[in-house]
Amino acid sequence: MAFLLEEHAGLDVRAEAARLEGASLEETLQWTWETFGKQAQIGTSYQGSGLVIIHHARKLGLDFPVFTLDTGLLFPETYALKARLEAFFGIGIQSLEPSQTVAEQAETYGGDLWASHPDTCCSLRKVLPLQQQLSRIDVWITGLRRTQGDSRAQTGILELYEFDKLRGRHILKLNPMANWSREAVWEYIKAEGIPYNPLHDRGYRSIGCWPCTKMASGESERAGRWEGFEKTECGIHTFLGSNI
Numbered sequence: 419m420a421f422l423l424e425e426h427a428g429l430d431v432r433a434e435a436a437r438l439e440g441a442s443l444e445e446t447l448q449w450t451w452e453t454f455g456k457q458a459q460i461g462t463s464y465q466g467s468g469l470v471i472i473h474h475a476r477k478l479g480l481d482f483p484v485f486t487l488d489t490g491l492l493f494p495e496t497y498a499l500k501a502r503l504e505a506f507f508g509i510g511i512q513s514l515e516p517s518q519t520v521a522e523q524a525e526t527y528g529g530d531l532w533a534s535h536p537d538t539c540c541s542l543r544k545v546l547p548l549q550q551q552l553s554r555i556d557v558w559i560t561g562l563r564r565t566q567g568d569s570r571a572q573t574g575i576l577e578l579y580e581f582d583k584l585r586g587r588h589i590l591k592l593n594p595m596a597n598w599s600r601e602a603v604w605e606y607i608k609a610e611g612i613p614y615n616p617l618h619d620r621g622y623r624s625i626g627c628w629p630c631t632k633m634a635s636g637e638s639e640r641a642g643r644w645e646g647f648e649k650t651e652c653g654i655h656t657f658l659g660s661n662i
């Protein structure tokens with residue numbers, strides 16, 4: 419990974435990124451809390467690895483705020499899971515919502531935008547609300563893992579991105595689960611009794627909005643998302659472009 423910007427927020431980013439590659443999840447989260455406090459926030463869609471991060475943070479007493487993108491098109495099981503997780507962890511999870519309801523979006527762009535223009539739909543319902551949140555914080559903590567697919571294979575534990583060129587604003591992206599396997603994630607979740615989406619037990623691998631998530635038999639961990647399209651990412655992990 420190339421760091422053209424050596425220093426950010428008083429940090430030697432290159433050195434910290436190299437050090438964190440060999441650190442445990444606990445050490446990584448502890449350092450992030452001591453350095454950024456609540457300016458570091460966990461973004462989750464309740465897939466396995468995000469749950470492991472929240473569980474570790476709670477165990478360590480690190481009070482990172484947690485947010486989720488509520489597109490208005492999630493499965494009923496996912497909405498129910500949010501409430502179960504809030505009770506289990508004793509936290510509130512902030513829902514980030516698009517500026518338009520699904521009905522308003524249909525009036526503006528036509529119905530079923532996900533079927534005709536999924537990139538536009540994802541931009542409106544996921545990317546824009548996320549960008550607003552990221553403009554207010556310093557570190558975005560994600561559950562990305564390298565084995566989730568080719569587009570994620572180069573994920574670093576700590577990455578620095580240019581967020582707003584005009585204002586010279588940057589954002590750190592912390593992916594503390596990058597080197598975890600799917601098996602290790604699920605072993606941890608089962609061992610700790612963490613609530614998870616029951617759709618996983620019904621054959622869904624990666625769970626997003628109901629119109630764009632199908633049961634899948636493919637090998638890829640993200641098989642079943644946007645079936646019939648080339649699309650493999652909703653855009654929240656690609657809009658930042660190259661890291662610096």
Ligand code: SF4
Binds near residue numbers: 491539540541626629
């Ligand atoms: S995943 Fe599908 S329904 Fe959800 S925001 Fe993207 S295109 Fe729209």
